[in-house]
Amino acid sequence: MKIGLIGFGKTGKSVASILLENKKFSLEWVLRQSKVLEHRSVPEFFGVESEEPGLIYSSATTSIEELLEKHPVDVIIDFSSNEGIYTYGESAALNNVKIISAISHYEENELKLLKKLSNKTTVFWSPNITLGVNYLLFAAKFLKKIAPWVDIEVNEEHFKKKQGTSGTALKIAEALDVEKENINSVRAGGIVGKHEVIFGFPYQTVRLIHESISREAFGNGVVFVAENLKDKKKGLYNFEDILTPYFAI
Incomplete structure (x- = not known):
């Protein structure tokens, strides 16, 4: 090809x-x-x-x-x-x-x-073409379908100079009906990219995390x-x- x-x-x-x-x-x-x-x-x-x-x-x-x-x-x-x-x-x-x-x-x-x-x-x-983060998104949507009432938080971390909220975080938030204002962003050092979805159940928490180690x-x-x-x-x-x-x- x-x-x-x-x-x-x-x-x-x-x-x-x-x-x-x-x-x-x-x-x-x-x-x-x-x-x-x-x-x-x-x-x-x-x-x-x-x-x-x-x-x-x-x-x-x-x-x-x-x-x-x-x-x-x-x-x-x-x-x-x-x-x-x-x-x-x-x-x-x-x-x-x-x-x-x-x-x-x-x-x-x-x-x-x-x-x-x-x-x-x-x-x-795809705003993020890594296989891992898209598996995370797929799994997150599946879990949200099982428990539509669960509390959800979206966190994203990137390198210091990255501007604005990451497109991947926005896509995750949109798919899970999380408001853009509720996306938590961190900009520090040379972080390639990390996305985390937190599902807050009564008496338990589920965290789905994807981190790009290298580009x-x-x-x-x-x-x-x-x-x-x-x-x-x-x-x-x-x-x-x-x-x-x-x-x-």
């Missing part, structure tokens, strides 16, 4: 390293805004030997249309920004390229665009999603769509 990666920040780099390790995927190229590292290769950047091209391009000098024409891919993975979808979305859909977006938060206009693109190609979006966890999530998405028809998918069949009895 040929992959194009949008974004090459800290998380994008971690995802690229995981893709290089997986022989089922070929990282064809990376597109980023900065001209730094332009025309170098990802394997060279990591100092590893690889037959995958993984060339790095800058959107300032190379258009997505040009990339898709000269270096076609099966899937575009987006770890850029919430506005990145505008730069590649239409072109991807036109070329029937699947889209996997791991952007933590979209505004209403971007969500409408994702829905529009899903009429033409396969689109997946490579996002790469593992991308691999899981891509493998489960390859046979999906056009439409808009989320992690629940992918996980539900695994829970079938």
Whole structure:
């Protein structure tokens, strides 16, 4: 499966390293805004030997249309920004390229665009693409269904410079009918990401916790999603769509 990666920040780099390790995927190229590292290769950047091209391009000098024409891919993975979808979305859909977006938060206009693109190609979006946190969300919804009257608190912890409430925490709160104002946030040091759901029962407490130890966890999530998405028809998918069949009895 040929992959194009949008974004090459800290998380994008971690995802690229995981893709290089997986022989089922070929990282064809990376597109980023900065001209730094332009025309170098990802394997060279990591100092590893690889037959995958993984060339790095800058959107300032190379258009997505040009990339898709000269270096076609099966899937575009987006770890850029919430506005990145505008730069590649239409072109991807036109070329029937699947889209996997791991952007933590979209505004209403971007969500409408994702829905529009899903009429033409396969689109997946998750504000947190780690498998573990999505299992937590699935399990939390199941427990809430069993005990809809239980007290619920949502806590999230991230690195010092992360702004706003995490998109994952917002999604958990929405799924469990917890008000946004009741999400407890901590910003300290270099915490990669931790989410906790506390269920307060009479005489007992249940805590579901997911902690990202390394950003490579996002790469593992991308691999899981891509493998489960390859046979999906056009439409808009989320992690629940992918996980539900695994829970079938």
